[in-house]
Amino acid sequence: MSGVRPWTCPPRTVVFVTRVRQSFPSAWLVALVALVAWLPAAAAAPGATPVVVVDPGHDLRANLEQEPIGPGSSTLKIKDGGGTRGVVSGLTEAELNLRVGLRLRTLLRRAGVRVVMTRTTTSGTSMGNIARARIANRARAKLFLRIHADGLADRRARGTHTLYPALRRGWTDDVYAPSKRAAGLVQRELVRALGFPDRGLHERSDFTGFNWADVPVILVEMGFMTNPTDDRLLATAVYQRRAALGLCRGTLRFLGRPPALCG
Numbered sequence: 001m002s003g004v005r006p007w008t009c010p011p012r013t014v015v016f017v018t019r020v021r022q023s024f025p026s027a028w029l030v031a032l033v034a035l036v037a038w039l040p041a042a043a044a045a046p047g048a049t050p051v052v053v054v055d056p057g058h059d060l061r062a063n064l065e066q067e068p069i070g071p072g073s074s075t076l077k078i079k080d081g082g083g084t085r086g087v088v089s090g091l092t093e094a095e096l097n098l099r100v101g102l103r104l105r106t107l108l109r110r111a112g113v114r115v116v117m118t119r120t121t122t123s124g125t126s127m128g129n130i131a132r133a134r135i136a137n138r139a140r141a142k143l144f145l146r147i148h149a150d151g152l153a154d155r156r157a158r159g160t161h162t163l164y165p166a167l168r169r170g171w172t173d174d175v176y177a178p179s180k181r182a183a184g185l186v187q188r189e190l191v192r193a194l195g196f197p198d199r200g201l202h203e204r205s206d207f208t209g210f211n212w213a214d215v216p217v218i219l220v221e222m223g224f225m226t227n228p229t230d231d232r233l234l235a236t237a238v239y240q241r242r243a244a245l246g247l248c249r250g251t252l253r254f255l256g257r258p259p260a261l262c263g
């Protein structure tokens, strides 16, 4: 609630200043009344409640249909290969992403952020990445936050990294800088919360969901489900909560709000 400041409202500032000079006890009363009168207006002001679109990656079934990787592109990619799976836990990536996403929704809502989910169940065929980006565009999201976990043939690979769109004129030039900033803030908080190795940030030019986004967008890879350590930990409620907390704190930093609101 960075906007809750009586002095941003000129008429009441005049009242406040005048009464301060007259007498202190009544000045405080007037200030209090002015603040209480101002609060509902602040809450209802357009733009007062930021929207974040939370996108838990994948779904129950892969989607092998193809779609262009960017507006007007002739390069096609499949909509969704289906994600990875826990090498020890057996948990699907789609389900892990959703569990963290739902926890994140709760934390962000408590912090005064409006949340739009791209999905709330793991029950269907994945909608593909243009559809996901369009949900974020339509919501005019302040951040389009995509939640994933990684998988590699090399089981030793572990740790957290965050991806953001590479700069390409006509596709991502409008969202490149804020996305990069968001990626840095969220990566730092996510690494702090999970305690996994920090694999840093990576630009991607080949992500359909990035190239179609007209709002700042990042994709977190929380850890590697093909690594026994990362997988075992991410499969627990404790670490899913930690991940959500880190994502919430990074998001609030990006929105210019106190991360302590996440709890």
Ligand SMILES: [Zn+2]
Pocket: 057, 058, 083, 084, 093, 148, 149, 150
């Ligand atoms: Zn994934």
